[in-house]
Amino acid sequence: MALPKLREFITPADAQGVLNALRNYQDRALIVAGGTFLHGLESRGLLTHVEALIDIQRLGLDYLESGKDGLKLGATALFADLETMPEIRNDPWLGAIKDALVFPPVQVKNAATIGGSVAASCPFFDVPISFMCLDGVVKCRGSSGMRDIPMQEFFTGLFANAMENGEFMVELAIPRPRTRSASAFMKVETNANDLAILNAAVRIDVDESGTCSDARVIAGGGVGETPIRLSDAEQVLVRQRLTPEICARAGLSAKGSVNPISDHRASAAYRSEMTRVMVNRALRQALDRLRQ
Amino acid sequence: MAKFDVVGHSVRRPDAYDKVTGGRGFPVNVTLPGMLHARMLRSPYAHARIRSINASAAEKLAGVKAVLTPGDVPQKKFSPLFFMPTESNELIRDLVLLSENIRYAGQPVAAVAASTPDIAEAALDLIDVDYEELTAVFDPEEAMQPGAPRISPTAANNIARTPTLSRGDLEAGFREADEIFEGTYCTQRVHTCYMEPRVCVVDSDMQGNLTVYASVQHIFGLREKLAYVLSRPESGIKVVKSPYIGGGFGSKLDLVYIEPLAALLSLKTRRPVRMEHTRYEDFITNARHPMKVYLKTGVKKDGTFTARYAKTIVDTGAYATHGPEVIMVHAVFSFFSAYRCPHQKWDGVVVYTNNMLGGAFRGYGAPQGCWAVESQIDEICHGLKMDPLEFRLKNAHHEGDAHPFLKQFTLASYRLADCINQGAERIGWKNRSRTPSGAGTKRRGIGVACHPLWVSGCVGLPDIYEHSGAIVKLNRDGTADLATATIDMGTGQNTTLCQIAAEELGIAAESVRMSYADTDTVPFDAPSHASRVTYSAGNAVKAAAGEARRRLLQVAGEMLEADAADLEVRKGIVQVKGSPDVNLTVAEVVSRAESPLVQMTAAGPKVTTIKEKGSIIGVSSMAPPGNPSPCAAEFVEVEVDTETGAVKVLRVVYAHDIGRVINPAAAQGQVEGGVQQGIGYALMEHLQFDPGTGACVTGDFLDYKMPTAVEMPAEIESIFIESDEPTGPFGAKGLSEVCLTIPAPAIANAIFNAVGVRVRDLPITPEKILAGLGKL
Numbered sequence A: 001m002a003l004p005k006l007r008e009f010i011t012p013a014d015a016q017g018v019l020n021a022l023r024n025y026q027d028r029a030l031i032v033a034g035g036t037f038l039h040g041l042e043s044r045g046l047l048t049h050v051e052a053l054i055d056i057q058r059l060g061l062d063y064l065e066s067g068k069d070g071l072k073l074g075a076t077a078l079f080a081d082l083e084t085m086p087e088i089r090n091d092p093w094l095g096a097i098k099d100a101l102v103f104p105p106v107q108v109k110n111a112a113t114i115g116g117s118v119a120a121s122c123p124f125f126d127v128p129i130s131f132m133c134l135d136g137v138v139k140c141r142g143s144s145g146m147r148d149i150p151m152q153e154f155f156t157g158l159f160a161n162a163m164e165n166g167e168f169m170v171e172l173a174i175p176r177p178r179t180r181s182a183s184a185f186m187k188v189e190t191n192a193n194d195l196a197i198l199n200a201a202v203r204i205d206v207d208e209s210g211t212c213s214d215a216r217v218i219a220g221g222g223v224g225e226t227p228i229r230l231s232d233a234e235q236v237l238v239r240q241r242l243t244p245e246i247c248a249r250a251g252l253s254a255k256g257s258v259n260p261i262s263d264h265r266a267s268a269a270y271r272s273e274m275t276r277v278m279v280n281r282a283l284r285q286a287l288d289r290l291r292q
Numbered sequence B: 001m002a003k004f005d006v007v008g009h010s011v012r013r014p015d016a017y018d019k020v021t022g023g024r025g026f027p028v029n030v031t032l033p034g035m036l037h038a039r040m041l042r043s044p045y046a047h048a049r050i051r052s053i054n055a056s057a058a059e060k061l062a063g064v065k066a067v068l069t070p071g072d073v074p075q076k077k078f079s080p081l082f083f084m085p086t087e088s089n090e091l092i093r094d095l096v097l098l099s100e101n102i103r104y105a106g107q108p109v110a111a112v113a114a115s116t117p118d119i120a121e122a123a124l125d126l127i128d129v130d131y132e133e134l135t136a137v138f139d140p141e142e143a144m145q146p147g148a149p150r151i152s153p154t155a156a157n158n159i160a161r162t163p164t165l166s167r168g169d170l171e172a173g174f175r176e177a178d179e180i181f182e183g184t185y186c187t188q189r190v191h192t193c194y195m196e197p198r199v200c201v202v203d204s205d206m207q208g209n210l211t212v213y214a215s216v217q218h219i220f221g222l223r224e225k226l227a228y229v230l231s232r233p234e235s236g237i238k239v240v241k242s243p244y245i246g247g248g249f250g251s252k253l254d255l256v257y258i259e260p261l262a263a264l265l266s267l268k269t270r271r272p273v274r275m276e277h278t279r280y281e282d283f284i285t286n287a288r289h290p291m292k293v294y295l296k297t298g299v300k301k302d303g304t305f306t307a308r309y310a311k312t313i314v315d316t317g318a319y320a321t322h323g324p325e326v327i328m329v330h331a332v333f334s335f336f337s338a339y340r341c342p343h344q345k346w347d348g349v350v351v352y353t354n355n356m357l358g359g360a361f362r363g364y365g366a367p368q369g370c371w372a373v374e375s376q377i378d379e380i381c382h383g384l385k386m387d388p389l390e391f392r393l394k395n396a397h398h399e400g401d402a403h404p405f406l407k408q409f410t411l412a413s414y415r416l417a418d419c420i421n422q423g424a425e426r427i428g429w430k431n432r433s434r435t436p437s438g439a440g441t442k443r444r445g446i447g448v449a450c451h452p453l454w455v456s457g458c459v460g461l462p463d464i465y466e467h468s469g470a471i472v473k474l475n476r477d478g479t480a481d482l483a484t485a486t487i488d489m490g491t492g493q494n495t496t497l498c499q500i501a502a503e504e505l506g507i508a509a510e511s512v513r514m515s516y517a518d519t520d521t522v523p524f525d526a527p528s529h530a531s532r533v534t535y536s537a538g539n540a541v542k543a544a545a546g547e548a549r550r551r552l553l554q555v556a557g558e559m560l561e562a563d564a565a566d567l568e569v570r571k572g573i574v575q576v577k578g579s580p581d582v583n584l585t586v587a588e589v590v591s592r593a594e595s596p597l598v599q600m601t602a603a604g605p606k607v608t609t610i611k612e613k614g615s616i617i618g619v620s621s622m623a624p625p626g627n628p629s630p631c632a633a634e635f636v637e638v639e640v641d642t643e644t645g646a647v648k649v650l651r652v653v654y655a656h657d658i659g660r661v662i663n664p665a666a667a668q669g670q671v672e673g674g675v676q677q678g679i680g681y682a683l684m685e686h687l688q689f690d691p692g693t694g695a696c697v698t699g700d701f702l703d704y705k706m707p708t709a710v711e712m713p714a715e716i717e718s719i720f721i722e723s724d725e726p727t728g729p730f731g732a733k734g735l736s737e738v739c740l741t742i743p744a745p746a747i748a749n750a751i752f753n754a755v756g757v758r759v760r761d762l763p764i765t766p767e768k769i770l771a772g773l774g775k776l
C-alpha cells in the first residue's frame, strides 16, 4: 500500500507553515517538491511511517539568480528551468551541471527540483555531484533561522544528510570562481533511464600561468553510501600544468582510492575501473572547456 | 493494375488512437458495479512448507469480504498452458492453485477480496503463516546433483524430462569432420515487459455461471484451464474477448493465479472480483527460460556440416509448466532442423529449481538455441577463415525441399538466400573488415546471424491446438463485421485480419470492422502465438469472407438476373464480369437480402424471391493447410567503447521472407519491436534474484533494464522478400518471432568483429567485454 499511515497533505503558503508542520509531525513528516522520487521510496517500503506530506511548492522558492558572488538556485526551481539558464549553457565553470542535466528524462526534468535532487541524498543521482564539485552550499531553514551546509559535508549516508529534524532546504548557492575554471561530469549507465553505475564530476581552476591552482574530483554511483571526494586525485592535479597524461594519472589515483560495492547492476571491479575512466574523461572534457 | 486492392497496403489501425490514449478496450479498464478488489499474499521463502495458516484477523477487518487459503481451494494439479489440451501427455501437471508446499519466493499462499485494494492489501498483513523453511536450490546443475534439495516429489534428481532427438550416425559424422568445434552458450532469464499488467475481472451469476474479462492471448484456453482447475463445465464459463490487450509476447499464454482465485472469490461473495498484478508480481510470474547449450560440431574444410551434437539444460523453475514443451520447440527449430546435416543428436534436460516459473516468450526456445548455433557458426567461420554468409548458404535448406521436420509439408516458399544476399548488399558486407576498425577508444564491427527455420503456427506439432474460426457478416450499409476469437496483443492483427476479409469480399479495408466476440458466440480459435495469426487465423477469415462473398454474389445474381459465376465484386461494387455497367453496390445487395419478401412500391406490392433472403454471412472453422517456414537474416553494425565496454548498436538491416506482406507498416513495426527486444536480450535485460533468499531484485524498471529510444539504433532497415506461399492467405506466412530470435547472436558476432572478444553468456554486459579485453 502506498502510504498506509498518511493522514494529511499540507500545502503551506510560507516557510513558517512548513516549520510548523515539521514540528507537529517530527520524523513522520515528509517534504514533497517535484515528487519524482517518492514512488521509488514508496515502492521499496521506505515511506510506511509517513503521516503527513508537506508540499513546499507555494513558497516561491523556484527562483534562479546569478550575481557577482555566484548562483542562487531556489530549492523548488526545476531542472528544466536550470537547463535553460544562459550561464549553465555556456560557461565552462558550470559545465558539470550542463553535463549532468543531459541524463534525466524529459518528464523528470519538467518536475524534478534542485532541492529534491540534493535532499533525496541518493548516492546514485547525477545532478547533486555536479553541485558538489562546484563547492555548492545548501542553505536550510529551521526554527532557529538559516544555516549553511557545504555540499561536501551534506551527505551522511544512504538517504541521510546533515539537515536536522525540523529543517528544510531553501536554496543551493554556488560560489563564482575567482580564477579561470572549468568543470565536467560523466556517467556510466545501462539505459537512458538509469541510476548511475558510476559517475564522476570534476572541476579544475587554473591561475594566469596556466597552472592548476585547485581541483575537485567527486565520484558517485556505487562507490559508497554517499558520493565521495577524492582528494588524492585532486593532489595529482594541483600545482601542475594540466596535460592528458596528468588527467590519466589522476584517473588512476581515483581508482586507487575508491572501494565500491558489487550489486546486481555492476561488480566492484568494474566500478573501480570506471572511476578511472570517468575521472580521466571528465578531466579531459574540463580541460577542453578551459581551452575554449 | 495492382494485383490486390487492400492486401499489401499500410492500412491505418482504426484503434491506434484509442490504444495510445489508454482506451477502454484494455481489460485493465474494465469495471463492474459492486466490484471487489483482491490481492494475494506471497511466500517470502523460496522453499518451505506451511505448518499452519490463520486468516481470522484478516477476515475480521472491516471491508474484507472473503479470504482464501490452501484449505479453501481445489488441490487439483494442473498445467497452465493455454495452447495444449489440459490432459495432454506432453505436459506435466504439477501446479496447485494454493498449496502448502512452497517452491519459489513469491508463490501465492492466500488471497483476500475486499471493498478496496488498500483494504485487501492491509488484510494480507493480518494473515499469520507459520512456515517451515527448507533448503532451496537455484542453480539447475546443482539441483541435479545427488543430495540436492528435493523440489518435486515425483522427479528424481529434480529432473522433469530428458528428451532426445537423433538422426544418422553421430560418431561417423565426427570421423568425417576435418575440424571439430565445441562451446557452451548460456542465456539469462528475461521478462516480456508487456505494458498492461495481468489483470482480470470475474463475475458470477446466481446459477454459478462465470463471466471473465482478462488480459490474455487466448480466450478459449483461459476457459478450458479455468474449467479444469475449478472442476466446472466449460459451458458455464464465458470469457469475453477484449478489443485489444496491452501486449503479451507469450507471457499471457498461461492461466495464472489471479483468474481462478478471482473466480472462487466471486463465487464466494456473489460479487464481481477484480485482480491486478503489480509490476513486481508481473516480473515474478513467468519469464523466458534460461538455457545452457553445449554444442559440438564437425565440419569439412569447405564448411559443410558433418556432425552436430547439442545438449540443452533448461531451468524450468519451481513447476514444470512450459519446460517440457519449450525444450522441444527449441531443439527442433533452432538446432536440429535449422540446417542440413546428415548426422545429428540432441539431448535435453528439464530441471526443477526453486526459481520462478518459466513461461512463453516470443520465439519459444528459439532465441536460446539461435544464440548458441549462430554464435558458434561465427566461431567456426573464424576458425576456417570462411565467409559466414557462404558458410550458411552452403548448409541451408532450399526452396522446394521437404520440410526438414514436419515431413508432411514442403518448404514451398523459402528464400533464405535472398534474405542473406539482399541484407549483405544493404549493410555493405563486402567492405566489412576482418580486423577491428575505428579510432581512439571506439571500435566498429559488423555481424550477421540467420534464423533458417521457423513456423507459421503449430500444425504438425503434437498436442498443440491449431484451428481458427471466423464469422463475417455483411451490413446493409455495405460494410462487414468480422468476429473471431483471435486476440490482437498489439501486433495489429485486428487490422490485418480486416484487410484479409476486405480483400476477399471486394470492399475497402475501412469497411470491415473487428467486432465483439466471446467464447459463447464465436468458433474456437488457438491463441495469438507461434507466428500463427496472419497465416492460420488469416486463412480462416479468408474462408469465412469467401463464403459470405459467394452468398453475396448469389443474391446479386438473383437481382441482376445473372449467373453468380459471371459476377465479381471489387471496391464495393458487384458487377457482371466484362460489363461493368451492369452493377449493384454491396449495400444494395445486402439491403435486398435483409428486406421483407414483399415490398410495397408506388405501383403496388412487389414480391421478391425467397432465394434472396437472409443475412449475408460466412462462417469458418478450420485447421490451416500447412506450416510454412518464415526465415530471416539480420545484419548489425556496432560500436564498442574499449574503455568502458559499452556497446552501441548503430545500424540494423533485417531481411525476412514472410511470404506476402499484408500490411507493410505493421510488419515493419513488428521488426522494430523485435529488434528492441532482441537488443535488450543481447545487452542488458536480466531478471536477477537474491542468491540467498531467491527474491527478485530487478522487480521494477529502475532495476530491470531494457532499451529505451535512446539505445535504439538510428537506422533499422526492414527488407521483405515477398515470396508467394501457396497455402497462405494471399501468399502470407508468419513474422512475429523470427524478428527477435537473432539480434543477440548478430550483435555478439559484430562485437567479435569489432574487438575480437567472444562472449558466450547473455547478456553481453560491458564488464564481460572489458574482461575479454583483459582490462578487468
Ligand SMILES: Cc1cc2nc3c(=O)[nH]c(=O)nc-3n(C[C@H](O)[C@H](O)[C@H](O)COP(=O)(O)OP(=O)(O)OC[C@H]3O[C@@H](n4cnc5c(N)ncnc54)[C@H](O)[C@@H]3O)c2cc1C
Pocket: A030, A031, A032, A033, A034, A035, A036, A037, A038, A056, A075, A103, A104, A105, A108, A111, A112, A113, A114, A115, A116, A117, A118, A119, A120, A121, A124, A125, A126, A127, A128, A167, A168, A169, A170, A193, A194, A195
Ligand atoms: C525515471 C527517473 C529518472 C531519473 N534519472 C535521473 C538522472 O539521470 N540523473 C539524476 O541526477 N537524477 C535522476 N533522477 C532523480 C531525480 O533527479 C530526482 O528524483 C529529483 O531530482 C528529485 O526531485 P523532486 O523535486 O522530484 O523531489 P521529491 O521526490 O519531491 O523529493 C525527494 C526527497 O527529497 C526530499 N525533499 C525535497 N525537497 C526538499 C527540501 N526542499 N528540503 C528538504 N527535503 C526535501 C523529500 O522529502 C524526498 O525525501 C531520476 C528520477 C526518475 C524518477
